[in-house]
Amino acid sequence: MAERSFEVSRLPGFATVAIAVFVLLYLPILTLVVFSFNSGPSIAVWQGWSLHWYTDAWNNEAVKGATIRSLIIATAASAVATSVATMAALGTTRRAAFGGQTFIYVVINQPLMVPEIVTAVALLILFGVVKQATGYQGLGYLILAHAAFCTPFAYLPIRARLEGMDLSLETAACDLYANPWQTFRHVTLPLLAPGIAAGAMLAFVISLDDVVITEFVKSGGQDTLPTYMLGQMRRAITPEVNAISTALLGLTVVLLTLFFILTRKKN
Amino acid sequence: MKTTLSALAILAATTSLAQAEGVLNLYNWGNYTGPDLLAKFEAETGIKVTVTDYDSNDTALAKIEAGGHGFDLVVPSANYVPIFIEKGLTVELDLSKLSNHGNIAPEWMDVDWDTGRKYSIPWQWGSTGVAVNTSVYGGDINTSAIFLEVPDELKGKINVVPEMNDIVNLAIMYVGGEPCSEDTEVLKKARDVLLAAKPDWISMDYGATEKLSNNDWAASVNWNGSSMRARVNNGSVAYGYPKEGYPVFMDSAMLLHDARNVEEAYKFLDFIMVPENAAMISAFARYANGIAGSEEFMPEDMKSAPEVVTPEEHKAAGVFLPTCSPTAQQYMTAIWTELMK
Amino acid sequence: MSPAEQSQRSRSTRNGWLLSAPALTLLFLAASGPLLIVLVYSFLTPGQYGNVVWDFSLDGWIGILFTRDIFDGTMNLADAHLTIFWRSVKLSLMTTALTFALGFPTAWFIATRPPAQRAMWLFLITIPFWTNLLIRTFAINEVIRNEGLMNTVLTGLGLISEPIRLINTDTAVFIGMAYVYLPLMVLPLFAAIDRFDMKLLEAGYDLYASRMQVLRHVIVPIVKPGIVAGSILVFVPSLGAYVTPRVLGGGKNMMIGNFIELQFGQGRNWPLGAALSMALLLIVMAALLVYVRASTKGSNPHG
Numbered sequence: 001m002a003e004r005s006f007e008v009s010r011l012p013g014f015a016t017v018a019i020a021v022f023v024l025l026y027l028p029i030l031t032l033v034v035f036s037f038n039s040g041p042s043i044a045v046w047q048g049w050s051l052h053w054y055t056d057a058w059n060n061e062a063v064k065g066a067t068i069r070s071l072i073i074a075t076a077a078s079a080v081a082t083s084v085a086t087m088a089a090l091g092t093t094r095r096a097a098f099g100g101q102t103f104i105y106v107v108i109n110q111p112l113m114v115p116e117i118v119t120a121v122a123l124l125i126l127f128g129v130v131k132q133a134t135g136y137q138g139l140g141y142l143i144l145a146h147a148a149f150c151t152p153f154a155y156l157p158i159r160a161r162l163e164g165m166d167l168s169l170e171t172a173a174c175d176l177y178a179n180p181w182q183t184f185r186h187v188t189l190p191l192l193a194p195g196i197a198a199g200a201m202l203a204f205v206i207s208l209d210d211v212v213i214t215e216f217v218k219s220g221g222q223d224t225l226p227t228y229m230l231g232q233m234r235r236a237i238t239p240e241v242n243a244i245s246t247a248l249l250g251l252t253v254v255l256l257t258l259f260f261i262l263t264r265k266k267n
Numbered sequence: 268m269k270t271t272l273s274a275l276a277i278l279a280a281t282t283s284l285a286q287a288e289g290v291l292n293l294y295n296w297g298n299y300t301g302p303d304l305l306a307k308f309e310a311e312t313g314i315k316v317t318v319t320d321y322d323s324n325d326t327a328l329a330k331i332e333a334g335g336h337g338f339d340l341v342v343p344s345a346n347y348v349p350i351f352i353e354k355g356l357t358v359e360l361d362l363s364k365l366s367n368h369g370n371i372a373p374e375w376m377d378v379d380w381d382t383g384r385k386y387s388i389p390w391q392w393g394s395t396g397v398a399v400n401t402s403v404y405g406g407d408i409n410t411s412a413i414f415l416e417v418p419d420e421l422k423g424k425i426n427v428v429p430e431m432n433d434i435v436n437l438a439i440m441y442v443g444g445e446p447c448s449e450d451t452e453v454l455k456k457a458r459d460v461l462l463a464a465k466p467d468w469i470s471m472d473y474g475a476t477e478k479l480s481n482n483d484w485a486a487s488v489n490w491n492g493s494s495m496r497a498r499v500n501n502g503s504v505a506y507g508y509p510k511e512g513y514p515v516f517m518d519s520a521m522l523l524h525d526a527r528n529v530e531e532a533y534k535f536l537d538f539i540m541v542p543e544n545a546a547m548i549s550a551f552a553r554y555a556n557g558i559a560g561s562e563e564f565m566p567e568d569m570k571s572a573p574e575v576v577t578p579e580e581h582k583a584a585g586v587f588l589p590t591c592s593p594t595a596q597q598y599m600t601a602i603w604t605e606l607m608k
Numbered sequence: 609m610s611p612a613e614q615s616q617r618s619r620s621t622r623n624g625w626l627l628s629a630p631a632l633t634l635l636f637l638a639a640s641g642p643l644l645i646v647l648v649y650s651f652l653t654p655g656q657y658g659n660v661v662w663d664f665s666l667d668g669w670i671g672i673l674f675t676r677d678i679f680d681g682t683m684n685l686a687d688a689h690l691t692i693f694w695r696s697v698k699l700s701l702m703t704t705a706l707t708f709a710l711g712f713p714t715a716w717f718i719a720t721r722p723p724a725q726r727a728m729w730l731f732l733i734t735i736p737f738w739t740n741l742l743i744r745t746f747a748i749n750e751v752i753r754n755e756g757l758m759n760t761v762l763t764g765l766g767l768i769s770e771p772i773r774l775i776n777t778d779t780a781v782f783i784g785m786a787y788v789y790l791p792l793m794v795l796p797l798f799a800a801i802d803r804f805d806m807k808l809l810e811a812g813y814d815l816y817a818s819r820m821q822v823l824r825h826v827i828v829p830i831v832k833p834g835i836v837a838g839s840i841l842v843f844v845p846s847l848g849a850y851v852t853p854r855v856l857g858g859g860k861n862m863m864i865g866n867f868i869e870l871q872f873g874q875g876r877n878w879p880l881g882a883a884l885s886m887a888l889l890l891i892v893m894a895a896l897l898v899y900v901r902a903s904t905k906g907s908n909p910h911g
Binding site: 011012013014015017018019021022024025026027028029030031032035043044080081083084085087088090091092095096098099100101102104105106107108109110111112113114115116117118119121122123125126144145147148149151152153155156157158159160161163165191194195197198199201202204205208209211225226229230233237241242245248249252253256260 | 617620621623624625626627628630631632634635636637638639640641642643645646710711713714716717718726727728730731732733734735736737738739740741742743744746747748750751756757758787790791792795796797798799800802803819823833834836837838840841844845847848864865868869872878881882885888889892893896897900
Binding site for chain 2: 857875
């Protein structure tokens with residue numbers, strides 16, 4: 001059965017395109033990794049092998065702080081964004097159309113529709129007032145802002161998954177006297193999981209990449225990796241940034257490999 | 268859930284840190300503050316400096332105006348210093364707390380934008396000129412004609428940095444006007460010369476250090492410090508000072524009116540006026556500073572660098588961009604929009 | 609409609625609102641709500657050094673379409689603004705098309721892997737995006753520039769004698785944008801394809817449909833929500849993109865995002881910037897609604 005469906009699902013040329021896409025995706029990453037080992041101060045002129053950008057980055061408090069801060073914000077913001085987006089997707093699909101549904105759809109996707117600088121200026125003004133009134137200047141503002149603009153990125157894949165998802169299993173569960181929460185937990189959620197995973201991943205990388213909004217919302221001592229790099233762009237970018245990126249990539253790969261080995265054992 | 272909790276814990280930690288004694292929040296251009304300078308300051312005073320970056324004067328101004336930022340010191344360019352003062356965002360310094368104030372070099376003491384240096388302490392200064400690969404073009408490089416009437420050898424190989432104020436004013440000076448001109452005849456000429464030259468440019472981008480080094484570009488309108496880095500990588504790169512007039516910039520540290528760590532800020536301002544420390548600033552970002560006697564502590568390669576030590580014959584053409592009037596700014600934006608459409 | 613049906617319907621509506629409430633609150637706090645400030649600013653007068661002065665003015669809105677010629681003072685249609693706007697739209701459309709052309713086979717490929725492998729392939733798509741956009745764009749530049757990896761390898765293999773000149777061309781921007789936005793297309797597509805029942809394909813082939821027919825009449829309608837989501841996620845953000853066009857295209861021409869940023873920065877005309885963003889918001893919103901209505905019509909069997 002599995003064999004057979006695998007057969008019919010083959011569309012000519014698709015696998016070739018996909019493999020080509022993966023190769024092309026990693027080609028620039030390869031140059032990025034190579035130049036992180038450059039002994040010279042350039043990300044374009046090769047001057048021999050060295051590890052000193054790694055030690056430099058490790059000893060640079062500003063870089064380390066910014067990297068950790070980026071990861072904290074991205075984790076927290078994508079967690080918040082994915083949770084609210086999942087609920088909203090459940091609320092706006094697979095039920096009789098209701099007045100306001102379009103409104104909700106537009107509001108959730110609104111952050112996509114204006115250039116970041118606009119949201120950034122708006123948040124600068126609003127948060128400026130709030131920061132002065134409350135005296136609180138912590139990372140909360142950045143997490144809140146990131147969670148907001150990451151929400152549509154989480155919402156759309158989850159919604160795409162939900163739309164037209166078969167209701168019959170859930171109806172069956174209800175017929176078997178499962179309560180709505182049990183139905184959700186044991187039937188809907190597992191069916192929805194790939195959508196949630198896709199949404200969460202998008203939200204995470206979008207947050208990790210944000211420059212403009214962060215630049216305007218951050219308070220003293222809250223540089224993230226992208227805003228730190230923005231400052232470097234006008235003068236000279238050194239392979240230090242490549243070293244950080246490579247280290248992050250390496251860490252991701254190690255963690256993922258561990259994760260897959262562990263889950264495989266469980267199976 | 269766990270991530271939220273740990274995030275909250277770190278939140279709490281960062282807030283308490285910012286309010287503790289012996290800290291200073293510096294808001295400065297990115298990649299402009301060397302870690303060794305801060306380490307030395309911390310070793311001497313016990314004050315921990317947190318640096319936060321910005322990449323444009325306008326961003327810094329908007330953020331500080333919005334309030335609630337938590338910064339103590341900001342380092343705007345000369346033409347923004349009067350704006351910060353006029354808006355009441357920075358305060359007059361108590362010079363009695365700055366024992367090294369006398370170290371400011373005489374030519375940087377009575378500057379137009381802050382006579383007697385009552386508000387701003389020199390950080391670094393430099394110029395915007397043209398960097399040219401002399402193996403590609405052997406002619407005179409001390410002219411804006413390099414990018415405004417591009418020589419054949421450089422056609423399609425020259426980059427122009429996307430900095431509106433620098434570029435439009437270079438063009439205005441090239442056609443014989445004053446920076447921030449409101450004279451429509453002059454502006455018209457400046458616009459025409461820019462529009463005519465644009466097809467010869469390869470790009471309008473940053474990153475000249477890299478692309479001059481690896482020969483992607485044969486020339487670029489560029490800052491002196493970056494040109495020096497490019498020359499170190501690629502010996503044929505030379506820096507030209509346009510004789511028709513070129514912009515000089517100086518970034519200076521100012522104390523914010525809502526600074527919370529005022530004493531620490533004074534200590535830091537005094538610290539950067541010590542020649543040895545000023546030289547550390549220069550050694551990191553590769554620009555000159557405004558402190559007398561810092562030269563002897565500079566790295567060897569900077570003492571003689573023609574990009575850093577402006578040759579005598581080119582000094583006169585250097586112009587500090589004034590704070591343009593709103594009308595002049597409007598003209599420049601219109602020209603820029605026309606150019607970049 | 610019976611009373612029972614009616615009450616069930618209103619309960620469903622109430623649940624819909626309740627489930628959406630947290631998302632709406634979050635967005636009102638940190639996105640749409642603050643945007644009202646921008647709306648107000650669009651009706652004010654520019655301040656001398658940026659920011660605004662609290663005097664009512666329509667100049668911001670008028671300035672979208674008309675500019676006063678700085679030399680003779682006449683009001684003209686702002687063709688510069690229209691050129692910039694059209695360029696952004698064109699580039700976004702092309703980027704969306706290319707990401708779809710590459711993203712659909714990729715998403716299909718991932719969705720047809722054995723279940724245990726799918727997560728790994730998904731991660732493989734996203735891992736490159738853990739590196740910052742800027743450094744990623746510089747890395748692309750490193751690959752495609754005249755003396756870069758691509759040309760060195762191709763020349764070395766003897767496939768080409770002259771380097772392919774890509775950098776600072778529209779093609780380079782186009783490739784770069786597709787690279788940058790690819791996961792935004794692949795992930796929603798995957799989410800939609802993954803729930804596709806492959807038995808439908810068998811049915812299609814049993815009815816002697818050709819592969820192309822199956823693709824058009826069986827696959828596309830069912831994965832449509834994913835196509836819609838992916839297109840929105842690529843098209844709209846690329847309207848405001850500027851890092852990639854600048855680094856790879858040379859940045860000689862502004863995109864709408866740069867233009868608005870100019871007004872909030874060195875241009876010191878916040879009301880014009882605010883009005884431009886509001887206009888953009890309205891246009892995109894309208895286009896989005898038309899697109900979503902048209903593409904979901906009749907394809908929602910459980911609606």
